Amino acid sequence: MDTQKALYVFREHLERYIVFNEAEWIVFMQHLTFRTLKKKRYFAEPGIVCKDIGFIVKGAVRYYHIKEGEEITGYFSFENEFVSSYKSYLTQSPSLTYIQALEDTELVGISHKDMQLMLNNPMLAYKMERFGRLVAEHYLICYEDRVSSFITKTPEERYLDLLNTGRDILQRMPQHYIAHYLGITPVSLSRIRRRILV
């Protein structure tokens, strides 16, 4: 995707949160970066400060920890979603999590430094505060959904929720990532998939 197209997609998504006029948009754009993260490359790694919040224009990432030598996939983010190791980004402290591209992934990024510049720029400050509030609230709701789905739903219901995101990348994703995300073994996941297909 070329930069113009990526910007268009990003702006369209942003307008759910906040509408910039042309003058504001021109200033805002100067604070954005564009990059492609090759499949298997890292957006964030433990021990390193996560400098950016990214918006996924194309592709997908997984969040994982390593526990007793094993990778535990905790979350996925897809196209038209933000991605960051949030605590690390917000507090500029070392990340605790890996965030890895599941396929070649195109991102629009805002560095922590650029975000602070915009929050302190009177022309953008109010809209950036609003943008920051709505994005943080959106992710707060995602976290709450994720935690309550573990408490109140069965693995099968969680799998159906994941399918309902309608992301075709799920077809191409290694099944053990999905199993970990659901908190079950790959064998249990195969059983659920067979049951659903019947």
Add this chain to the structure above:
Amino acid sequence: MDTQKALYVFREHLERYIVFNEAEWIVFMQHLTFRTLKKKRYFAEPGIVCKDIGFIVKGAVRYYHIKEGEEITGYFSFENEFVSSYKSYLTQSPSLTYIQALEDTELVGISHKDMQLMLNNPMLAYKMERFGRLVAEHYLICYEDRVSSFITKTPEERYLDLLNTGRDILQRMPQHYIAHYLGITPVSLSRIRRRILV
């Protein structure tokens, strides 16, 4: 605690996020409510929209779900912390969780309606957006800590983290609430407590 004292404590805490001048504070105060939630009474219940975000001036609450007839305590909030069934409050949809007072609890509240009025009041809008952003980011970090502590820490480490909050109410709290919060059985918790006391 009388209302004046409660307001003083609340304002002092708020100033970590945002400083109101006197004129703004007078308007802001008109949007606040005060109440005492008696021990065992509910701040939020499943199926009911959570109308308020509360700030705990005195006391503590626990968040829990019921799973297969059993109460599962997922979180605690103490003095000088905010409390809400956030997704329910933010989206004004029915809560999924119970929030119950662990002892008589005094709260300063902001209803969703009053928050919207302030966000739309030009005098307060910018500061309320900023306040909303910083509170949401704070809770995003708490959620992230909670999720990663389950992945990366032992129950003993999680127990020590909870002790480090320095809340004396932990001494008076039923042990099975604490065990659930740590994701272990009450028997395992007793074992951890004995080990730590040695």
